[in-house]
Amino acid sequence: MTEAFTRPLLATIQSVHQASRTTGQLSTEAKNHALEAIAQALETFAPEILAANQQDCEQAQAEGLPNALIARLKLDANKLQGAITGVRQVAGLADPVGEVQIKRELDTGLILQRLTCPLGVLGVIFEARPDAVIQISSLAVKSGNGVVLKGGKEAIHSCQAIVKAIHQGLAQSDYPAAALALLTQRSEIQQLLELDQWVDLIIPRGSNEFVRYIQDHTRIPVLGHADGICHLYIDQAADLAQAVAITVDSKTQYPAACNAIETLLVHAEIAPKFLPMVCDALQAKGVELRGDATSCQFVELVPATATDWATEYCDLIVSIKVVDSLDAALEHIDTYGSGHTEAIVTQDQETARKFLAQVDAAGVFHNCSTRFADGFRYGLGAEVGISTAKLPPRGPVGLEGLITYKYQLVGDGHIVQDYSGPRAKAFTHQDLT
Incomplete structure (x- = not known):
């Protein structure tokens, strides 16, 4: 790291850090006013934002970037409006700061x-996904955190246009615009990862290789998931028509998303009838089908390899495996699952109960699409990302994942010596309302 690069970046981070010392003290009304101002500014600048995104998408296509990345990069009018709706939904959520958890x-x-309080400064690094700028900025404002954003070069024009609009909105409020900064140079990523004195949490969003790199190159806590290998298990007691609809939605509604299924597990008893039904429906949506030896007996599939079970396609590809029991499905998920989202389709409540109880994942669903694993759909307003960690926060992370707490103790000359020795005073330890 050179001194020439370090000084400007460090000054930016320190400015965000300084501003974050005041954002946590702002009232709920002030933060909500800032969020509404941001929403209005995004609406005003929508044509500019969409034009910038079109420029990024055309450049990405010209450079031959993967389809999955281009899908995440694209920001059309509906997607932008959905993100703006999310900003206003965040404003409607309860303020997470200043809650008295113990008195x-x-x-x-x-x-x-x-008392609950903000984390401080969030460092958000992402590939494509310009809508992540809007989601994370709104959550940062409501939780009173400062935020440093670093998007991939493929989204540079989109990010600059969005941050310009956000800064315009903040200028109409009491929330300091200095609390939100956008980095634009690739060389700044590693420098940011080294600033553990000034940055409190890193949130990466992108491919599994990208997230693993971030996790391996910083001492700052990292919130995120490296893989999104999700499974859908079709039990012998499933409603087959319902199972087909859920499978198609889980795979094709947005195949580049981390909550789209990559593997379909089918109970052997229903495989002869179900596989032709579901494969026809998937192929009608342009899905490439890969199957194990058993599934290939019932439908014509590309033979799956051992690598397929451990692959996050992020594309219109699904691997299919026939299992002879619920336990076999659980074993496969335990071996290859990434702890993201797993689902079962069955009308047998005891089977569903066992699946929900034994699968170890951030999201475990029964008779519904894995695509529901999303902060907006959960009513969180938006999400900073999805965490597959065992410790909280886990799953789609909204406001609750961006706060911590501190203990405040107020006395009147009290000293510990008075509570020690043979004449020690006794603590009352009385909880107060």
């Missing part, structure tokens, strides 16, 4: 409180 009298006049 306890330790002794007369010695009062302990545990």
Whole structure:
């Protein structure tokens, strides 16, 4: 890292850090006003944002970038309006800052409180996904955090246009525009990852290789998931028509998403009838089908390899495997699942209960599409990403994932010595309303 590159970047990060010391103190009304101002500015600048995105998409296509990346990059009018709706939905959510989680009298006049507070500065690094700028910025404002955004070069014009609009909106509010910054140079990524003194959380959004790189090159805590290998298990007691509809939606509604299924598991008892039904429906949507030896007995498929079970396609490709029991399906998911989202289709409630209880994933669904694993659909307003970590936050992460807490203790000359020794005072430890 050279001194020439470090100084401007460090100054930017320190400016965000300084601004974040005040954003956590703003009232709910002030933050909501800022969010409405951002929403209005995005609507005003929509033509400019969409034109910038069109420029990025044309450049990406000219450079031959993968279809999955271009799908994430594209921001049409409907997608932009959905993101703006998300901003207003965030404004309608309860303020997560300043909540009193514990209020306890330790002794007369010695009062302990545990209060929620912002994390500080979020560093968000993403490939494509310009709508992530809107989602994360709105959540950062509502949670009182500063945010440093670094988009991929393929989304540079989109990101600049969106941040321009957001800054225009913040200028009409009491929320400091300095609390939100956009980085534009690739060389700044590694520098950002080294600034653990100033950045409190890194949120990467992109391919599994990209997220793994971020996780492996920083001491800053990382929120995210490296893989999105999701499964749908069709049980012998499934409603087959329902199972076909759920399968098609889970794979084709948005195949580039991390919550789209990559593997379809089918119980052997229904495979002869179900596989022709579901394969016809998937092929009608342009899906390439790969299958194990058993499934190839019932329909014509490309033979699957061992690599297919561990692959996140992010494309119109699905691998199919026939299993002889629920336990076999659970074993396959345990071996190849990424802890993202897993689903079962069945009318047998005991089978569903076992699946929901035993599958270890951030999202476990029964008789519905895996595509519901989304912060907006969960009513979180938006999401900063999906975490597959065991410790919280887990799954789609909204406001609750961007706060922490601190203990405040207020006394009146109290000292620990008075509570030690043979004449020690006793603590009252009385919870207060």
